[in-house]
Amino acid sequence: MEELVTNLKAIADANRLKLLALLLNKDYCVKALAKELEISESAVSQHLKKLREAGLVIGIKKGYWVHYSAKDEKLVTLADKLKNLSSFVDHQDNSCCKNQ
Numbered sequence: 001m002e003e004l005v006t007n008l009k010a011i012a013d014a015n016r017l018k019l020l021a022l023l024l025n026k027d028y029c030v031k032a033l034a035k036e037l038e039i040s041e042s043a044v045s046q047h048l049k050k051l052r053e054a055g056l057v058i059g060i061k062k063g064y065w066v067h068y069s070a071k072d073e074k075l076v077t078l079a080d081k082l083k084n085l086s087s088f089v090d091h092q093d094n095s096c097c098k099n100q
Contacts, residue, residue: 004078004081004082006053006054007054007055007056007074007078007081009054010050010051010053010054010056011051011054011056013047013050015037015039015043015047016047016050016051018036018037019033019037019044019047019048019051019057020051020056020057020070020075022036022037023057023068023069023070024070024072024075026069027060027067027068027069028067028068028069029065029066029067029068030044030045030048030065030066030068031065033048033068048068055071055074056070056071056074056075056078057069057070057071058071
């Protein structure tokens, strides 16, 4: 459950969601991502740091540049956890209508 919360916090920003959407299609360096999102390179770096800490993206050094990509398997796991969200909750019969 804690990992799910961490992942959801990491994607709880419009720019980070846009970054993930771009990185699902191909690898990008910070400069290219900044140009695509029309935000500063330092802002992109901060967003990527949050996504890396959550394990949602990976950076690979290629020559002088670091190229980032989405970790597809991690995103699939996140999607599966969201689909099965009810399994994280203790199902007690506390419904308001049980006496009816």
